[in-house]
Amino acid sequence: MGDRCYMSVTCRRQDKERFEELGFHLEFDEDPSAPVIEMIDEEANYGQVGNMPDNIPFIAWLGGGGNYGDGKIVCDGCEYMYLAANNDGFMVDWNYRFGLPTLKSILQIRRYLKMKRRVNRMFKALPEEKPKEHLFSPHTHCCVKCGIHAEDDAVENLPCIK
Numbered sequence: 242m243g244d245r246c247y248m249s250v251t252c253r254r255q256d257k258e259r260f261e262e263l264g265f266h267l268e269f270d271e272d273p274s275a276p277v278i279e280m281i282d283e284e285a286n287y288g289q290v291g292n293m294p295d296n297i298p299f300i301a302w303l304g305g306g307g308n309y310g311d312g313k314i315v316c317d318g319c320e321y322m323y324l325a326a327n328n329d330g331f332m333v334d335w336n337y338r339f340g341l342p343t344l345k346s347i348l349q350i351r352r353y354l355k356m357k358r359r360v361n362r363m364f365k366a367l368p369e370e371k372p373k374e375h376l377f378s379p380h381t382h383c384c385v386k387c388g389i390h391a392e393d394d395a396v397e398n399l400p401c402i403k
């Protein structure tokens with residue numbers, strides 16, 4: 242255990258490099274045109290929580306025990322928020338006198354959920370990346386960018402690589 246934890250992050254494809262720099266990688270990439278991706282770091286350092294960007298939208302989860310406990314992170318591009326939580330729910334401070342979570346805990350959770358909804362809406366509004374189309378020369382009938390022939394059987398399934 243120690244200071245290691247598991248982290249996953251849901252972010253825009255365009256921000257992939259930002260998270261790669263922090264040690265995240267794509268676990269699988271079934272749909273390369275999807276504008277939103279999920280990246281993981283199985284051996285994240287808890288210090289990473291403090292290194293997460295605060296100027297791009299993402300939703301992250303960290304778990305695996307350790308001294309700091311599990312948590313959820315959300316950033317809408319302006320605001321960054323970390324909340325102690327497990328996979329199913331949230332950690333709350335309990336008000337024993339009233340038999341309820343403390344107001345502070347309730348407000349924090351509401352704030353987190355509101356931000357998360359905002360980020361998810363932002364993600365849904367992202368356009369899908371269209372596969373690039375070949376540009377065939379009328380003379381050679383080959384793509385002027387990648388060289389594939391217009392009558393090549395592979396043309397229909399392969400987007401242009403250039």
Ligand SMILES: [Zn+2]
Nearest residue numbers: 375384387401
């Ligand atoms: Zn091409």
